[in-house]
Amino acid sequence: MEPKDWPGHIWLEGRTSVHLRSHQTRPSHMPRGPAAKTGEGFLNPAMAPARTRSVMLLADAIENNWLVPEGKTIRALDALCATGVRPRRWRKEIPFQDRLRITANDLDSEALQWAKESHRVHPVGDKLEWTPEPSRFAREQEGVVEDGIHWIEGDAIRLMVQAPYQWIDLDPFGSPVNFLDSAIQSISRVGVLEVTATDTAALCGSAKTSALRRYGSVGITDYYMHDDATRILLGTIARIAAMHDKSVHPILSLFDGHHVRVTVLLKRSKEEATDWQDNIGYRIRSEPYHFAKQPERDYSGPMWTGPLCDSEIAGRMTVERAIELCAGRPEDLPEEWNDIDIEHSQREIERSVRYISQSAELLSGEHLLVAVDSLGVAAGVGQIPSMKKMKSGLEDAGYRMARCHMPEAMFATDADWDTVLKIAKSAE
Ligand SMILES: C[S@@+](CC[C@H](N)C(=O)[O-])C[C@H]1O[C@@H](n2cnc3c(N)ncnc32)[C@H](O)[C@@H]1O
Structure with missing residues (x-):
């Protein structure tokens, strides 16, 4: 039976044909914002860049053998797949399909009907077949494998308790905290967890009571609140991982428009997990900010103060x-x-990774994050210096500088604050 309102209208996300509901307007080339207008459980085109990065990271893990040894397969679960866009993109756009076992799960039968029907109407067509392994508690695995995707309709928490995966994607409405514990337990000895959080008011510090309740954190809404949001989520994941003897190694951490998205490698290691607090601290508001082990005066945290990416x-x-x-x-x-x-679709793909590779080295180590808009007042100059001038000034002085993938103009540098101010003054 066809799903209600089927077929809607067809759109291309990445290389994958998707079905938008009839009332959903055609996405612009840079859709942003929450899914509220499209209806819960239905495809939010604003999340396309996050899905593109997910395709790239999973392809990279297979191609460069950093998750499982060469020739071995990766069991990847999209635990909250809604209309199945991400698992369908993993299936269609990742070149090494024989090394992937994709499972797509959701509670919402209507969304899942759209997912399966979309997959049936736009098959990958390589005749990939595989049989799911039985779960920990049942002789046979539930759900069906159709054109290489194992579709399951059920509770994500129950599913993650039943079967181990090496790659889990959590993309809930709002906060992911309900799902973190079971996902971390489900991850094999070494595995990747990808987490989206759209409760940015809590993570950025404007919804103070929910921030304290969900993340045990305090935030300050200033230039650095988006970086704080990413670090508070990472800190929460690290704390829960440590409870399960697992250590956390960030691969990519971003604030993108209306959501936070982090991808971390989890490794079972009691020793490393014991040291989890080495990377936890507070951001202290001073000029410039600094991280400290204990809160003092104006602060946000606790949060992850270690590297943000690999x-x-x-x-x-x-x-x-x-x-x-x-x-x-x-x-x-x-x-x-x-x-x-x-052209728009190509530009959106480009936007998905803008500044990421250039800033990767700085963000994987200690760095100073600078909001360009803050420089006018801080340096006492009438005009805010351009990103271009700051880059050439800092590089000429022998430092590294890279613009970051952030909603505002921000850069990371290994220069000290006085040098940054000196260059901002000379750039006037
Ligand atoms: C934000 S949507 C997911 C969007 C999807 N990942 C995408 O890229 O289009 C969240 C989904 O979580 C599902 N959901 C909520 N609680 C769940 C649970 N306990 N188990 C399984 N699915 C659940 C909802 O039905 C909804 O489809």
């Missing part, structure tokens, strides 16, 4: 790679698409 993996997330993997090819394009649609 320099090698994030360093490979280039625009060229994004286009190569995820840009629509002639055979993928919907019939009614014109040149403008094609």
Whole structure:
């Protein structure tokens, strides 16, 4: 039976044909914002860049063998897949399908019907077949495998308790805290957890009571609140992981528009997990801010104060790679698409990874994050210096500087604050 309102209208996300509901307007080339307008459980085009990065990271793990040894397969679960766009993109756009076992789960039967019907109407067509392994508690695994995706309709928490995965994606409405414990337990000895959080008011510190309740954290709404949000989520994951003898190694951590998205490698290691607090602290508001082990005066946290990404993996997330993997090819394009649609879609793929590879090295180590808008007042100059001038000034002085993938103009540098101010003054 066809789902209600089927087929809606067809859109291309990455290289994958998706069905939008009839009332959903055609996405612009840079859709942003929460899914409220599209209806719960339905495809939010604003999340396309996060899904593109997910395709790239999973492809990178297989291609560069940093998760499982060469030749072995990765069991990947999209635990809250809604209309199945992410698992369908993993299936269609990742080149090494024989090394992937994709499971897609959701509680919402209507969303899942859209997912399966979309997959049936737009098959990958490589005749990939596999049989799911039985779960810890049942002789047979539930759900069905269709054209290489194992679809399950059920509670994500129950599913994660029943079966181990090496890659889990959590993309809930609002806060992911309800799902973290079971996902971390489900992850094998070494595995990747990808987490989206849209409760940014709590993570950024404006919803103070929910911040304290969910994350045990305090925030300050200033230039650095988006970085804080990412670090508070990472700190929460590290704390729960440590309870299960697992250590956390960030691969990519971003604040993108209306959500936080982090991808971490989890490793079972009692020794490393015991030291989890080495990377936990507070951001102390001073000029410039600094991290400290204990809160003092104006502060936000507790939060993760360690590296935000893996320099090698994030360093490979280039625009060229994004286009190569995820840009629509002639055979993928919907019939009614014109040149403008094609150009917009290409630009969105580029935007998904903008500044990531260039800033990977700095963000994987100790760095100073600088909000360009704060420099006018801090340096006592009438005009805010341009990013370009700051970059050439800092590099000429022998420092590294890279713009970051942030909602505002921000850069990371290994220069000290006095040097940054000196260059801001001379850039006037
Ligand atoms: C934000 S949507 C997911 C969007 C999706 N990942 C995408 O990229 O389009 C959250 C989904 O979580 C599902 N959900 C909520 N609680 C769940 C649970 N306990 N188990 C399984 N699915 C659940 C909802 O039905 C909804 O489809």
